Amino acid sequence: MRNGEPIIEVEGLVTRFGDNVIHENLDLTVKRGEVIGIVGGSGTGKSVLLRTILGLKKPDAGRIRVFGLDLAEMPEQERRVHERRWGVLFQDGALFSSLTVAQNIQVPYREHLQLSQALMDELAAVKIAMVGLKPEAAGLYPSELSGGMRKRAGLARALALDPEILFLDEPTAGLDPIGAAAFDELIEDLKETLGLTVFMVTHDLDTLYATCDRIAVLAEKRVILIGTIDDMLLSRHAWVHEYFHGPRARAAFAGK
Amino acid sequence: MACRGPGRRAKWPRRQVEARGGDGLAGIRNSAGREAGAAPRASCETGVDGQTLHIVAAGDWSIVHLDPVDRQLRALLAAPPAARRAEIDFAAIDRFDTAGACVLARTAALLRDRGLTVDLKNMSEAQRILIDKIDAGGIPEPVRHLSEPLYIQVTARVGEAVRAIGEEAMGMLGFVGAVVTTIGRTIVHPRRLRVVPFMHHMEKAGFDALPLVCLLTFLIGAVVAQQGAVQLRQFGAEVFTVNLIAIIFLREVGLLLTAIIVAGRSGSAFTAEIGSMKMREEIDAMRTLGLDPMDMLVVPRVLALIVALPLLTFVANIMGLIGGGVVAQIMLDMSPGVYIQRVQEAVGFWTFGVGIVKAPFMAATIALVGCRAGMSVTGSAESVGAQTTRSVVRSIFLVIVLDALFAMFFTAVDI
Numbered sequence: 001m002r003n004g005e006p007i008i009e010v011e012g013l014v015t016r017f018g019d020n021v022i023h024e025n026l027d028l029t030v031k032r033g034e035v036i037g038i039v040g041g042s043g044t045g046k047s048v049l050l051r052t053i054l055g056l057k058k059p060d061a062g063r064i065r066v067f068g069l070d071l072a073e074m075p076e077q078e079r080r081v082h083e084r085r086w087g088v089l090f091q092d093g094a095l096f097s098s099l100t101v102a103q104n105i106q107v108p109y110r111e112h113l114q115l116s117q118a119l120m121d122e123l124a125a126v127k128i129a130m131v132g133l134k135p136e137a138a139g140l141y142p143s144e145l146s147g148g149m150r151k152r153a154g155l156a157r158a159l160a161l162d163p164e165i166l167f168l169d170e171p172t173a174g175l176d177p178i179g180a181a182a183f184d185e186l187i188e189d190l191k192e193t194l195g196l197t198v199f200m201v202t203h204d205l206d207t208l209y210a211t212c213d214r215i216a217v218l219a220e221k222r223v224i225l226i227g228t229i230d231d232m233l234l235s236r237h238a239w240v241h242e243y244f245h246g247p248r249a250r251a252a253f254a255g256k
Numbered sequence: 257m258a259c260r261g262p263g264r265r266a267k268w269p270r271r272q273v274e275a276r277g278g279d280g281l282a283g284i285r286n287s288a289g290r291e292a293g294a295a296p297r298a299s300c301e302t303g304v305d306g307q308t309l310h311i312v313a314a315g316d317w318s319i320v321h322l323d324p325v326d327r328q329l330r331a332l333l334a335a336p337p338a339a340r341r342a343e344i345d346f347a348a349i350d351r352f353d354t355a356g357a358c359v360l361a362r363t364a365a366l367l368r369d370r371g372l373t374v375d376l377k378n379m380s381e382a383q384r385i386l387i388d389k390i391d392a393g394g395i396p397e398p399v400r401h402l403s404e405p406l407y408i409q410v411t412a413r414v415g416e417a418v419r420a421i422g423e424e425a426m427g428m429l430g431f432v433g434a435v436v437t438t439i440g441r442t443i444v445h446p447r448r449l450r451v452v453p454f455m456h457h458m459e460k461a462g463f464d465a466l467p468l469v470c471l472l473t474f475l476i477g478a479v480v481a482q483q484g485a486v487q488l489r490q491f492g493a494e495v496f497t498v499n500l501i502a503i504i505f506l507r508e509v510g511l512l513l514t515a516i517i518v519a520g521r522s523g524s525a526f527t528a529e530i531g532s533m534k535m536r537e538e539i540d541a542m543r544t545l546g547l548d549p550m551d552m553l554v555v556p557r558v559l560a561l562i563v564a565l566p567l568l569t570f571v572a573n574i575m576g577l578i579g580g581g582v583v584a585q586i587m588l589d590m591s592p593g594v595y596i597q598r599v600q601e602a603v604g605f606w607t608f609g610v611g612i613v614k615a616p617f618m619a620a621t622i623a624l625v626g627c628r629a630g631m632s633v634t635g636s637a638e639s640v641g642a643q644t645t646r647s648v649v650r651s652i653f654l655v656i657v658l659d660a661l662f663a664m665f666f667t668a669v670d671i
């Protein structure tokens with residue numbers, strides 16, 4: 001597959017919790033090699049969309065194709081194989097608390113591959129360096145890490161199998177501005193070197209400006225607008241206008 | 257299977273390994289449908305040509321198929337051939353990821369360490385970026401899992417355990433002191449007592465435990481009576497079943513059973529409630545608002561349990577006696593009237609008194625252990641679980657130890 005081809009296609013997605021409809025006929029296409037940012041007000045179902053694409057929640061209607069394949073239709077065994085082709089960073093890293101950082105990174109190696117311990121140790125060390133953690137972090141347990149370090153360690157685990165798609169749920173929430181900026185650079189860097197497609201749910205305007213190729217706005221139970229930052233700035237939709245022209249947006253934009 | 261460029265063939269003596277993963281791994285790419293016409297497995301040809309060590313990498317150098325070539329390259333470096341230069345040829349690599357880059361970058365770095373000049377030939381732009389990225393971080397020291405020799409581990413664990421016991425004992429003593437002073441202040445200023453939480457915990461730890469306590473003590477009473485009747489019948493002394501059941505229940509079993517049930521039910525609940533508040537920083541929030549968590553959380557629970565446990569014990573005693581009475585009726589044909597009369601003859605006030613006097617002490621122990629474990633929860637949800645387990649184990653242990661101490665005391669004072 002080449003860059004620019006659709007890698008995630010969502011068609012006519014409907015999700016609800018009881019009577020509460022979250023998405024109604026939601027369509028979204030993500031192209032290979034791009035960084036797409038999902039924005040929307042609280043409760044518009046950004047995280048639900050992410051979880052639905054990942055197969056953690058069943059859609060009530062509609063079709064989701066990832067890598068051109070309908071994963072929901074696949075037998076369990078086969079789906080597992082494809083799930084290894086993406087990496088997910090959950091909000092607080094979701095590291096396994098009983099394992100050290102290095103062991104966390106090695107979980108997918110142990111589970112899916114047959115590698116020597118020496119090679120696994122080396123790869124864990126490379127991933128740890130890659131996400132900008134100090135080598136000493138390898139032997140620490142998640143409870144001994146700060147929030148920013150946990151996110152980086154979570155990212156290292158998400159990158160363990162060199163995924164094609166990286167899903168990020170609020171990657172910069174709770175980080176200090178320096179840490180958040182470093183995280184933006186890291187994502188940009190990884191996209192360049194590894195050719196990743198990045199699907200990012202975020203509220204951080206700086207991140208949107210710094211890293212995203214396209215932005216999709218969730219509102220009124222669907223994607224109302226998708227395009228570049230410039231498209232967002234031109235939009236006349238009230239919420240989009242307020243979001244991208246508010247005081248914080250102006251400040252973030254002025255810095256660019 | 258390995259890609260061998262025709263031009264590179266047979267110029268030097270060659271050792272070659274092709275990676276053959278297990279079937280499970282072989283299935284990954286095929287079913288994954290990555291790149292039609294699947295790339296060949298990773299392979300690596302090495303050979304020495306005069307002063308030059310040639311390493312030709314070919315095929316799929318992604319993590320899935322990497323292990324055999326990694327072993328091969330490690331073996332090569334363990335016994336390096338005599339050479340001044342090394343050439344690593346990337347031309348025939350079809351797929352490449354950080355893992356492949358890591359193996360080749362490490363090989364190159366180690367060869368450089370041995371004084372060889374290393375050439376990386378025919379790299380694509382993407383491969384160069386990856387190799388640079390890994391080189392930039394330096395080839396990190398692999399993560400070592402240090403483990404001490406066994407005798408040091410054993411000594412260390414024993415020492416750690418002893419130290420922990422000492423620390424826990426000191427901590428508990430401090431906690432008991434703090435609770436006692438807070439209760440003292442509450443007695444001086446009765447308005448400090450939080451009446452609503454006190455009643456709430458009375459209900460939860462006492463009233464709500466009634467069905468369970470009643471059922472269990474009834475059953476145990478029946479079982480003890482039945483076993484006693486069977487054994488005593490052998491001596492023709494089955495009438496003494498009543499003495500057995502009355503004394504054993506009123507003095508020991510009624511209280512012990514109740515205390516153990518309450519430790520499992522309420523002691524653990526105290527730890528979990530206070531622990532999750534501690535975890536969510538609610539307790540710190542209380543302090544910043546000028547509220548004393550001792551007043552708010554600990555004292556109501558301790559006092560509630562001190563009141564509730566004797567009441568529960570009383571009910572438990574009655575239920576145990578009723579259980580025994582039912583068995584007496586069935587097995588010994590003893591009517592309830594006779595049973596009650598025989599119970600009256602068998603027990604004096606202190607038979608009952610001994611049991612009930614112990615109850616407040618047990619209650620205080622359970623509540624203090626539970627609250628203290630809750631207070632020692634640290635940040636993670638895992639520690640709430642660990643402390644809850646610890647609180648239950650510790651309070652049951654202490655309840656039984658306390659009971660043994662009381663038994664010695666009452667023997668000494670002849671009650």
